[in-house]
Amino acid sequence: MDFQSLAKQILTHIGGETNVASLVHCATRLRFKLKDRSKADKEAIENIDGVVTVVESGGQFQVVIGNHVPEVYKEIGRMSGVLENAQAGGSRDEKGNLAGRLVDIISSIFTPLLGVMAGAGILKGLLLICTNAGWLTAEETTYTILYAAADSLFYFLPLLLAVTAAKKFGANMFVALTIAGALIYPSIIELKNSGADTEFFAIPVVLMNYTSTVIPIILAVFVMSYLEKFCMRFIHESVKNFITPLICLVIMVPLTLIVFGPLGVYTGNGIAAAILSIFDISPILAGALIAALWQILVIFGIHWGIVPVILNNIAVHGKDYIKPATAAAVFAQTGAAFGVMLKTKNKKLKALAGSAAITGIFGITEPAVYGVTLRLKKPFVCGVISAAAGGAIIGYSHSIAIASGAPGLLTIPIFYGPGFPGFIIGISVSFILSIVLTYIVGFDDPADEKKQHGGEQIYSPLQGEVLLLTEVSDTVFSSEALGKGVAVLPAKGIVTAPAAGVVSTVFPTGHAYGITTESKAEILIHIGVDTVKLEGKHFYPKAVQGQTVKRGDILAEFDLEALKREGFDVKTPIVVTNSDRYGDVIRTGQKRIKPDDWIITLM
Incomplete structure (x- = not known):
């Protein structure tokens, strides 16, 4: 993959670097915050080779790439000033609903930490396995050193969140770090542990344990960012750089x-208690619901609202019941992709589903979901049903997570503990059941369209009346000198792609278009007869040469009535210019046709 070219194309179609307010990336996505959404060409970005899809959620314009997203992110930073000049904290002035803004804030703060959280979580799980198996003891210095490496992220989490929150809210990172450090300063911890009455200028202070906490430091940095800007605005230039801190x-x-500390701790504990109460009522139902809904929440970005709850549970209770159920959703969608790979006869889809499934095994489901299951619809539903079955088993087993990390094959150790056998059974059921259901239920296989008529199908690019080529007044077409095909007398001035492929030709006058399909059929669409004489008048191209298109994408628009008024024959030939490589070119028997109907079958 040419990361430089990919980054350049994305940056161009996003509206240029001046249109980017902020940019972060997670495991598979570039998450843009745009100044003007109308400047971004979503369709053009989705058609870039190397882009899986584009998702708009939580106020973010998310370009899904897959495992190579860090390389593309670096290329964007290298070739532009986006990473240095992006305006952090744009959420204050941005438009959009409150829920979307909160999702954007949470995702921006937690996304940079996901990788190291997963690594530390795996190490923590492996150490637990080693101690239970008797390979290590907690008294050994080896264990102490490794546990420090695994637990330091969670212990000092307020410090890490201070950095990412400061970037998001546009605050001074070092002041934010200092505030976070004060919360876990040894003297403060000793005061809390002593149980002595604490006050600040006669104001009572309720000390809490702030190690591993999430909400208090985020609230603190958010308010600090406003205080800092106020000070920088009104304090004299000569002293503001040290008086403001x-x-x-x-x-x-x-x-x-x-204020913020106790408020944040109590709020986090309250939300966690409310969610965990569902497990007390019916762990089977809770596990099934979380697993079934999780991937849907991920699609809309709403899952970020649950991430702080999961982290709070791990920090306060040392375990979490929500995360294990989400693993069932990951393995279910991965299984659905495997099912598609086994079922499809389309070589391209088989390769895509296979690679997406392998990626999904390691916890990255975006290529599987956006590239395969969601696009085909039925496999996605099979995955949701299978996730519910596996989630019910996991909930019944009271499985736990002892650390954070994307659920996958490598992160299985973070689920080691009570209910671990049930967890393994649950994700296995989700995975296998999803494969079986997808294979049995099936889907609209792109290969099936060819099988119906014994060849490759070309769909009508126009709505109108079907004619024989011999009815076209231009002898070049009517004699089939350019190839076999059909003609349409258009009823609307819209031309769409007759098949998935690449736009091989766009005539400068906009009256003719060439498409090379994925199986190398060469299709020429010539709007009207002798319309080249108009020199582009009344024609409005919507595609460019070299563009990858899907069937049904708009290639051009034209003023049909204007062409008729000027006396032009609007009969439009649709010709397979390399028809000599096919045994036969069969045209439809329909008289009236629309773009959803097949018009030619290539034998």
């Missing part, structure tokens, strides 16, 4: 300990 520290550290 002084004021922020003096105000924000006590304010956080007195």
